[in-house]
Amino acid sequence: MSENTHGSNDGISRRTVTKAMAWAGPAIAVAATVPIAAASIVVPPPPxxxxxxxxxxxxxxxxxxxxxxxxxxxxxxxxxxxxxxxxxxxxxxxxxxxxxxxxxxxxxxxxxxxxxxxxxxxxxxxxxxxxxxxxxxxxxxxxxxxxxxxxxxxxxxxxxxxxxxxxxxxxxxxxxxxxxxxxxxx
Incomplete structure (x- = not known):
């Protein structure tokens, strides 16, 4: 069975787009937490x-x-x-x-x-x-x-x-x- 069910064979199927969105969600969530963690590192000011x-x-x-x-x-x-x-x-x-x-x-x-x-x-x-x-x-x-x-x-x-x-x-x-x-x- 072909993944490309609509349109021509050189396009991206809905199934491929759905898979990409499923993987992108966790990646975006992890990337969003990195700046928050990095911002919590505070070095004391000079004496x-x-x-x-x-x-x-x-x-x-x-x-x-x-x-x-x-x-x-x-x-x-x-x-x-x-x-x-x-x-x-x-x-x-x-x-x-x-x-x-x-x-x-x-x-x-x-x-x-x-x-x-x-x-x-x-x-x-x-x-x-x-x-x-x-x-x-x-x-x-x-x-x-x-x-x-x-x-x-x-x-x-x-x-x-x-x-x-x-x-x-x-x-x-x-x-x-x-x-x-x-x-x-x-």
């Missing part, structure tokens, strides 16, 4: 460094145990509007052309930054990190550099990465830059 409220520790003036002598400290604010936990990782701190590393992340009087999420990610050597729970609107803490041996005025650069807490993949990264050292002293 905000408040260089103007930072300080330097020129030597013996700072008595905080979590702040190295001849170092720099600046407050950082992060948020995580996504539906998954992320880790903010600080990988390096440079004062001028000198790599001084990250000494500590803390709040208040050297209190560790607390978080309701965790991760088992392996960090690069010398890096410090904080897990930022999904839905966090604002979390502020201090990033303190390692010791330079002196604390001259100069540029500041802090490299950071957002990593997914579940698989440790890097979702975003950057370098925060200030043309001057933090203005205050500890």
């Amino acid at each position: 905000v460094f408040n260089w103007g409220s930072g300080f330097k520790n020129p030597g013996a003036s700072c008595k905080l145990a979590c702040v190295a002598k001849q170092s720099y400290t600046t407050p950082v604010t992060v948020s995580n509007p996504s539906l998954e936990d992320y880790i903010i990782v600080f990988t390096s701190y440079a004062a001028g052309t000198n790599a001084v590393g990250i000494n500590s992340l803390y709040t208040g009087e050297c209190s560790p930054v607390s978080s309701t999420c965790s991760s088992t990610c392996t960090l690069p050597p010398g890096a410090k990190a904080v897990c930022v729970p999904a839905g966090t609107t604002s979390m502020t803490f201090f990033v303190s550099s390692g010791s330079l041996g002196s604390s001259p005025q100069g540029t500041q650069d802090v490299a950071w990465e957002w990593r997914r807490a579940d698989d440790c993949s890097v979702a975003d990264s950057g370098v925060a830059h200030s043309e001057t050292s933090p203005p205050g002293s500890c």
Whole structure:
């Protein structure tokens, strides 16, 4: 029996059109869900460094145990509007052309930054990190550099990465830059 029951033999039969429509429905439904799933992936925005409220520790003036002598400290604010936990990782701190590393992340009087999420990610050597729970609107803490041996005025650069807490993949990264050292002293 021929599938082409009406018209000439070089056209498309109703049966072929019906089969195509039956297969097209699920394909269109699947294609329609892909943009919705892709749109739900949200990477947290870059951290905000408040260089103007930072300080330097020129030597013996700072008595905080979590702040190295001849170092720099600046407050950082992060948020995580996504539906998954992320880790903010600080990988390096440079004062001028000198790599001084990250000494500590803390709040208040050297209190560790607390978080309701965790991760088992392996960090690069010398890096410090904080897990930022999904839905966090604002979390502020201090990033303190390692010791330079002196604390001259100069540029500041802090490299950071957002990593997914579940698989440790890097979702975003950057370098925060200030043309001057933090203005205050500890």
